[in-house]
Amino acid sequence: MNNKAVILGSNYYIGLSAIRCLGVHGITTVAVDYSEENTYGAKSKYCSERLISPHYKEDPKGFIRFLKDYAKRQSSPPVLIPCHDAYVEIVDEYLSELQECFLIPQTDKGLYTKLMNKETLHRLAMEKGVTVPETVRVNEENFFEKVESMIKFPCIVKPVDSASFVAKFRRKIFKVHNKEELEKALEKAQDADLEVIVQRIIPGFDDHMYTFDAYLNQEAKVTHWTTCQKYRQYPINFGASVYTGQKHVPELYEIGAKFLEEVGYKGFAEIEFKKDEETGEFYLIEINVRITNFNNMLYKVGLNMPYITYRELTGQPLEPKAITEDTNIVFWYAFEDLLAIKDYIKTGQLTLWEVLASLFKPKAYAIWDWNDPAPGFAFLQNLAGKILKKITRR
Structure with missing residues (x-):
């Protein structure tokens, strides 16, 4: 296959998974990063080339020029696969330019950003008749009265732009329990020049x-x-998946497929829902418009999303396929799951026995692969270095 696959971001296991999913089919994979630090995904035996680019935020035009110059030197246009929200944002911003020399599934400039933005997603979902959590915007009249009457405490202060919020605060949301905490959270967001909304917490444990x-x-x-x-x-x-299983829920297809098709989406997407434990209703929470955390689990159950993308864009689409039975396979990011388990037990949300009983399932690991061990060892080396730094600072 002459078309290379350019993977944006190998410093996290999402990029690593994309590299492996394509490399196993003999596709030339090119890992692009702005630094060599912690890029354990590029250590994979399936990574064919490694490029260091200008920083996508510090020098966005230089970054785009770098990508275009590389693509123009190739015999066939490469397939472009961003593996982080920040990369998706810049690809969307410069979509018209990049489409001149790359194969990219999305053709509607601005749609990626519209779906990533929590406020525009909320409005779009309501227009399409999809249920979303009750929301109050900071600039609305009678803001605090609406929060106390419609949303009620505790509630969440949620960023409109998740990537910028997580980069600043190292968390996805602020959970607040009263008006005073709400005011402090809004002040933090304002000081960081980040737009936020306030939403009701849909009742139900994380397995909802x-x-x-x-x-x-x-x-x-x-x-x-x-x-x-x-x-x-x-x-x-309120975090990212660390232990997730494939589970057939037909109702989610009815909601999700209809919504994505109606907005004209193309390529891979993941819609997150939460099921209200009191009513059983599914609420749309957010949409990921790039390869996600448990991509390796999707691969294990028979849906190689990066390869599906590659084959269609290069004119050789694969036959349609749906996984409509329960495979019992789970995605496991052991490092962060151990941290999560400690907190679940500490807060009384899970018992040790419940955790142990859940672990006996066939697993798709986030990083480790017996056939491709180098990224796992590189990750452990990076982790050991971080721990050593913390110890020496004390």
Whole structure:
């Protein structure tokens, strides 16, 4: 296959998973990073080339120029696969330029950003009849009265732009229990020049979080899909998946496929839902418009999303496929799951026995692979270095 696959970001296991998913099929994979530090994904035996680019935020035009110059030197246009929200944002911003020399599934400039932005997503979902958590915007009249009457405490202060918020505060949301905490959270966001909204917390433990994972072709039709159930996340209650299993939930297809097709989405997307433990209703929480944390689990159950993307964009689409039975396979990011387990037990949300009983399932690991061990060892080396730094600072 002449078309290379350019992977943006190998300093996290999402990029590593994309490299492996493509490399096993003999595709030339190119890892692009702005630094060599902690890029354990590029240590994979499936990584064919390694490039160091200008920083996508410090020098965005230089970054885009770097990508275009590389693509123009190739015999065939490469497939571009961003593996972090920040990369998705810049790809969306410069989509018209990048489409001149790269193969990219999305053709509607601005749609990625619209779906990543929590406020515009909320409005779009409501327009399409999809249930979303009750929300109050900071600039609304009678803001505090609406929070106390409609949202009620505790509630969450949620960023409009998650990537910037997480980069600043190292968390996805602020959970507040009263007006005083709400005011402090809003002040923090304002000081950081970050826009936020306030939402009701949908009742239910973390295992009430579900996902609809799908690929939509260039006609914006779902061709490949499955659904999953989260069991644990980190940070607990409002974090990223660390222990998640494939679980067939037909209702999520009915909601998710209809929504994505109606907005004209193309490529891979993952919609996160939460099931209200009191009503059983599914609420749309957010959408990931790039390869996600448990991509390796999707691969293990038979949906190689990076390869599906590659094949369609290079004119050799794979047959449609849906995983409509329960495979019992779980994604496991052991390092952060151990941190999560400690907090779940400490807060009384899980018992040690419940945790141990959950672990006896076939697993798709975030990083470790017996056939490709170098990234795992590199990750452990990076982790040991961070721990040593913390110890020496004391």
